[in-house]
Amino acid sequence: MNYHRVVFQPGDVLLEVPEGKNLKEAMNDAGLEFDFPCGGRGTCGKCRVRISKGLAAPVPREQEIIQAQELDAGIRLACLTTVDNDLLVELPNKNQLKHNILITSEARSFQIAPHLQKLYLEIEKPSREAHSSDWHRLKDSLIKQGYKERALESEISIFRKMPDVLREADNRVTAVMYGSEVVGIEPLDSRNTLLGMAFDIGTTTIVGYLLDLSSGEELNVVSALNPQTAFGADVISRLTFASHEESGLNKLHNAVIEAINKLIAEAIQKTSIGREHIYGISIAANTCMHHIFLGINPQSIAVSPYVPALSEPLVLDASDLKIDINQAGKVFVLPNIAGFVGADTVAVLLSTELDQSKDIKLVIDIGTNGEIALGSREKIVACSAAAGPAFEGAQISSGMRGAVGAIDHVYYRERLEYGVIGGGKPLGVCGSALLDTVAGLVELGILNKRGKILAPDQLTNPVAQRFKENLIEYEGQGAFLLARENETGHGRPIMITQSDIRELQMAKGAMAAGVRVLLDAYGIQVQDIQEVLLAGAFGNYLNPHSACVIGLIPPELESKIKMIGNAAGTGAKLALLSADEYRRARDIAEDVKFVELGSYPRFNSIFGECTYFKVP
Template identity: 80%
Template sequence: MKYHKVVFQPGNVLVEAADGSKLKEVMNEAGLEFDFLCGGQGTCGKCRVKVSEGLTTPVTREQEILQVKELDEGIRLACLTAVHNDLIVELPNQNKLKHNILIAASERTSKIEPLLLKVPIEVDKPSRETQSSDWRRLIESLVRQGYKESELETTVSILRQMPDVIRGANNRITAVMYQSKVAGIEPQDSAKSMLGMAFDIGTTTIVGYLLDLYTGKELSVVSTLNPQTAFGADVISRLTFASHEENGLTKLQRAVVGAINKLIDEAAQKVSVLRNDIYAISIAANTCMHHIFLGINPQSIAVSPYVPALSEPLALDASELEISINQAGKVFMLPNIAGFVGADTVAVLLTTELDQSEDIKLVIDIGTNGEIALGSREKIVACSAAAGPAFEGAQISSGMRGAAGAIDHVYYRDKLEYSVIGGGKPLGICGSALLDAVAGLVELGILNKRGKILAFDQLTNPAAQRFKENLIQFEGQGAFLLAEAGITGHGRPIMITQSDIRELQMAKGAMAAGVRVLMETYGIQAQDIKEVLLAGAFGNYLNPHSACVIGLIPPELESKIQMIGNAAGTGSKLALLSSSEFRRTKDIAEAVKFVELGSYPRFNSIFGECTYFKIQ
C-alpha cells in the first residue's frame, strides 16, 4: 500500500497516512484533539482545516458547504478530504480554545461512610506448634476486628503478595477491605489517608473530583472535553461508530479510559499526592457512555425496545478496567434507569433528593439527549427527549460549543448586543445564545408561530424596526445577522438562518413534549409543580426567560426555575463518600417509572404543537 506524509501545524506533527485515507482518520490515529460534531458525516461543515501544501481538489459536498474564497485559500473539510499525496495541514486556532466546562454544583451533605476501609492489623507470627498458613493467620486477625470468618475472601494476586508483605513488615500490615473481601494488603499502618475520585462522564465533557474519603473534603477538580467527540458529537453517532466501525467500541473505550487516567494524574499532581493514594472511583454517566466505558457494546440501546445491557450498580476492580490507581482500587458504577436515562440522571436525583421531596418538582438536564424527571416521594416518572445537537452547536450554521470565541448571550436593546466567552472577536454562537437570539425574534414579532422569519414589511411591532439591517437573505430564505464578516474572528458572517430556527424548533419541541407527557402521565398541571431544577452545563448557562419565551419550559414556571449546576457530579461524589448513598442509587433507579415517548399515544401531536412559538 502507498503511504504519504501528512504534517499537521501547529506542532509539526508528522503522520504516515495510507493512500485514500480521510484526514479525519489520520487525525484520530495521531491523537489530535478535534471535534467532528456530526461524527464525520459531512453534514455540519465544522471540521474546516487549511491545506497549505499538496492542495486537493474539493469534493462536491465541500463545494456546496464552503465559499469560493475559502476553497481558493485551501480550506477543506477534514472528514471529506482524502490523502493522495504529501500534505501540510493547518489546524484552526479554535481547535485549541479553552472550553467552558461546568464543574460547580449545589452541594448537599451526607454522613461519611467509605466504600472501602483500611484496617491496621498485626498478624500472628508463625509457629511450629500451630503450622497455620499466612492466610489463616490473616483471617484470624480480621476476625478479631469483627469480621465473620465465613464471609472473608480475597484474590489470587493478594495471596501472591501476602508472604513478602507480611514478613517484610514484621507482621504489621493494613488490610484494604471492600465489605468482607481483602482487596489489598499494605506494609505497616497506612490507614491515615485514603483518597477517591468521583467522575461525571458526559457526552461532551468529563469532570473529576479528588476527595478525601475520610473527611469528604474536595482536594482538587479537573475536567476535559470527552475525547470521543473525535468520533461524533452525540450519543447516536457514537452508538453507530461503536456498532459499525471496525474496532469502533475499542477505540471509544480506550479514548475515555485514557482521559480518565490523565485526569487522575492531573488531580493528584495538583495536590502533590500519588495515584497510588487513590482507592476508589465512582462513575456517573449516561447509559451509552456507561456501556462504552465498560467496553460493552451499546447496540441494544439503539434499537427497539431500547434496553441497556445492564442497569444494576456495580463494584469492579480498577485494574480490570485499566484504571491507574492503587492496585486494591475499586470502580463503583452508578445504576442506569433505561436505555436513554442513565446513571447521570440517577446521580442528579440523588443530589436533588427528589425521592424524598414532599413537593412535586421538575428536574431537567438539557442536552443532545435531554433527560427529564418529575415527581416527589410519592412517585417519580422520567423520560428521555431526543433534542438533537442544536443545543451543542452542531447542525447550526454558526454553531459551536461553549468555548472562547462563542457568543453566549444576545441582547435586543437600542441596538443588537452580545457577549463573547473570553472576549475578543466572535467565532460562532453556542446554545445559550441561540435561545436568546430566537427568543428575542419571537418577542419582537420577527418570527411567526411556525418559526418563519418575516420580511421587514410584514413586521407590526415598532420595536422591531431598529433591527431592519439585521434582516438579510441567505440561500433564498430570511436570516438574522448577528455579526458581519468584518468583525468576526474567521471573516465569515455569524447569523441565525431559517434552517437554524427549524433545528431549534425540533430540539425545544422534543424537550417541551417530554415535559407535557410526564405531566399528563403524573396527572398534574404546570401550576402543581413547586420547583424546576435545571441541571448540567447548558441548563446552568441559559437564560430562563429565553427558555420560557420559546416554549422550552412552560412559561408559567419561569419564576420557579433554579439552576443546580453539575448535579450529576455532586451525586457521583455522594455515592463515593457514602456506602448508604451508593446503595440508595439502586433504590432510586428502581423507583423511577420510565416513560417511552415514542410509545405514548398522543406524542406526535403533542410534539407538533410544541414546535410552534407562542406569539403575543
C-alpha cells in the same frame, strides 16, 4: 502501499499516513484532539483545517459550504480530505478549542460511609510454637476487629505480595477492606491515604473529582472534552459508529478509558499523591456512555423497544477495565433506569433528593438527549427527549460548542449586543446564544408562531425596526445577522438562519413535549410544580427567561427555576463516599416509572403543538 508525510501545526506533529486514508481517520488514529460534530459525514462543515502544502481541488460538498475566498486560502474539511500526497495541515489555535466545562454543583448533607476502609493491624509474629500461615495470622487480627472468620476472603494477587509486605514492615500493615474481602495490603500505617475518584461521563465532557474517602474532602477537580466527539457530537452518531464501523466499539471504549486515565494522572499530579492510593472509582453516565465505558455494544438502545443491555448497579475490578489505579481498586457503576434515561439521571435524582421531597419538582437535564423527571417522595416519573444537537451548537450553521470565541448571550438593546466567551472577535454561536437570539425574535414579533422569519415590511412592533438591518437573505432563505464578516475572527458572517430556527424548534419541541407528557402521566397541572431544577452545563448557562419565551420550559414556571450545576457529578461523589447513598441510587432507579415518549398516546400531536412559538 505508499505512505505520505502529513505534518500538523502548531506542534509540528508528523504522521506517516497510507495513501488514500481519510485525514479525519489519520487524526483520530494519532490521538489529535479535534471535533467532528457530525461524526465525519461531511454534513456540518465544522472540521475546517488549512492545508498550506499539498492542497488538492475541493470536493463538491466543500464547494457548497465553504466560501470561495476560503477555498482559495486552503480551507478544507478534514473529514472529506483524502491523503494522496504530502500535506502541511494547520489546525485551529488550541485556545479556540478550550471548552467551558461545568464542574460545580450544590452540595448536600450526608453521612460518609465509604465502600472501602483501611484497618491498621499489628499481626502476631510467627514462631516455632506458633507457626500459623501468614493469611491465618492476618485473619486472626481482623477477627479481633469484629470480622467473622468464614466471611473473610482475598485473591491471589494479595497472597502473592503478603509475605514480602509482612516481613518488610515487621508484621505491621494496613489492610484495605471491601466488606469482608481484603483487597489490599500496605506496609505500616497508611490509613491517612484512602482516595477515590468520582466521574461524570457526559456526551460532550468528562469531569472527575478526586476525593478523600475517609473525610469526604474534595482534593481536586479535573475535566476534559470527551474524546469520543471525534466520532460524532451526539449519542446517535456514536451508536451508529459503535455498531457499524469496524472496531468502532473498541475505539470508543478505549477513547473513554484513556481519557479517564489521563484525568486521574492530572488529578494526582496536582496533589503529589500516588495513583496507588486510589482504591475506588464511581461512574455516572447516560445509557449510551455507560455501555461504551463498559465495552458493551449499545445497539439495543437505538432500536425499539430501546432496551439497555443492563440497568443494575455494578461493582467491578478496576484492573478488568484497565483503569490505572491501585490494582485492587473497585469501580462502582451507578444503575440506569430505562431506555436513554441513564445513570446520570439517577445521579441527578440522588443529588436533588427528589425521592424525599414533599413538594413536586421538575428536574431537567438539557443536552443532545434531554432527561426529564417529575415527582416527589410519593412517586417519580421520567422520560428522555431526543433534542438533537441544536443545544450543543452542532447542525447550526454558525454553531459551535461553548468554547472560547463562542457568542454565549445576545441582548436586544438600543442596538444588538452580545457576549463572547474569552472575549475578542466571535467565531460562532453556542446553544445559549441561539436561545437568546430566537427568544428576542419571538418577543419582537420578528418570528411568527410557526417560526418563520418575517420580512422587514411585515414588522408591526416599532422596537423591531431597530434590527431590520439584521434581517438578511442567505442561500435563498431568511436569516438574522449577529456579526458581519469584518466583526468575526474568521472573516465569515455569523447568523441564525431559518434552518437553524427549525432545528431549535425540533429540539425545544421534544423537551416541551416531554414535560407535557410527564405532567399527564403524573396527573397534575403545571401550577402544581413547586420548583424547576436545571442540571448540566447547558441548563446552567442558558437564560431562564429565553427558555420560557421559546416554550422550552412552561412560561408559568419561570419564577420557580433554579440552576443546580453539575448535579450528576454530585450524585457520583455521593455514591462513592457513601455505600448507603449507592444503595439509595439503586432504589431510585428501581422506583422511577419510565415513560416511553414514542409510544405515548397523542405524542406526535403534542410534539407538533410544542414546536410552535407563542408570539405577542
